[in-house]
Amino acid sequence: MTATDPVKLMKQEVGKAAALLVKSGSIVGLGTGSTTAYTIQYLGDRLKSGELKDIVGIPTSFQSEVLAKEYGVPLTTLDAVDHIDIAIDGADEVDPQKNLIKGGGAAHTREKVVDYLASQFVVVVDSGKLVDRLGSVFAVPVEVIPMAITPVTNAIKQLGGKPELRMGVKKAGPVITDQGNFVLDVRFDSIDDPVNLEKILNNIPGVLENGIFVNCADVVLVGEVVDGQPVVRQL
Numbered sequence: 001m002t003a004t005d006p007v008k009l010m011k012q013e014v015g016k017a018a019a020l021l022v023k024s025g026s027i028v029g030l031g032t033g034s035t036t037a038y039t040i041q042y043l044g045d046r047l048k049s050g051e052l053k054d055i056v057g058i059p060t061s062f063q064s065e066v067l068a069k070e071y072g073v074p075l076t077t078l079d080a081v082d083h084i085d086i087a088i089d090g091a092d093e094v095d096p097q098k099n100l101i102k103g104g105g106a107a108h109t110r111e112k113v114v115d116y117l118a119s120q121f122v123v124v125v126d127s128g129k130l131v132d133r134l135g136s137v138f139a140v141p142v143e144v145i146p147m148a149i150t151p152v153t154n155a156i157k158q159l160g161g162k163p164e165l166r167m168g169v170k171k172a173g174p175v176i177t178d179q180g181n182f183v184l185d186v187r188f189d190s191i192d193d194p195v196n197l198e199k200i201l202n203n204i205p206g207v208l209e210n211g212i213f214v215n216c217a218d219v220v221l222v223g224e225v226v227d228g229q230p231v232v233r234q235l
């Protein structure tokens with residue numbers, strides 16, 4: 001099935017390009033989101049055709065776990081492996097230094113564990129995700145344990161951030177993460193030092209993890225549409 005919407009087309013092409021980087025015998029971190037959904041689908045296709053053999057996936061969310069089962073990608077856990085060969089994951093923003101904001105799907109905590117462990121971390125995005133400076137478009141997702149939501153909200157305001165509790169869609173009340181926590185989407189006027197901001201946010205008691213990923217991505221594949229045709233380039 002080929003997408004017709006240009007953004008979907010870019011996601012599909014870049015998701016497929018990343019799936020082609022996976023070699024037989026690999027332990028693969030399976031990212032979360034609409035772009036890596038295509039990667040997981042193509043990994044399943046490659047396994048079915050016999051072109052790819054003996055891979056196991058480590059899911060970064062319930063979403064990637066469900067998709068892997070649907071497309072026939074065998075799964076394992078971090079308790080059963082001593083390394084990850086390659087992780088493929090999406091992003092909400094990518095800056096020129098390959099720093100990322102992730103967590104549009106509230107999966108950034110598990111993603112950070114898996115993506116940082118991988119020997120090679122491949123990011124897959126459509127061209128609309130490229131920014132000069134992190135925080136230009138997307139707020140920073142911060143996962144917070146529910147009992148600490150008020151003090152964490154206040155602490156983030158003290159830092160100059162504008163936090164907003166993420167609300168569910170087709171679910172009354174706040175989004176609950178795969179770990180049972182809340183998410184604050186935090187806007188900052190300008191993120192000048194993402195390395196420092198990542199640490200500062202994680203130092204607030206009650207914060208589990210935030211969506212700033214620095215010094216982590218090895219390869220960023222960007223899907224674009226040129227003259228009506230999807231192309232993939234490396235950042």
Ligand SMILES: O=C[C@H](O)[C@H](O)[C@H](O)COP(=O)(O)O
Pocket residue numbers: 031032033034035036089090091092101102103104105106107108111
């Ligand atoms: O929590 C979700 C993730 O960080 C996603 O990888 C990110 O939001 C990008 O998702 P998509 O590929 O749907 O744009």
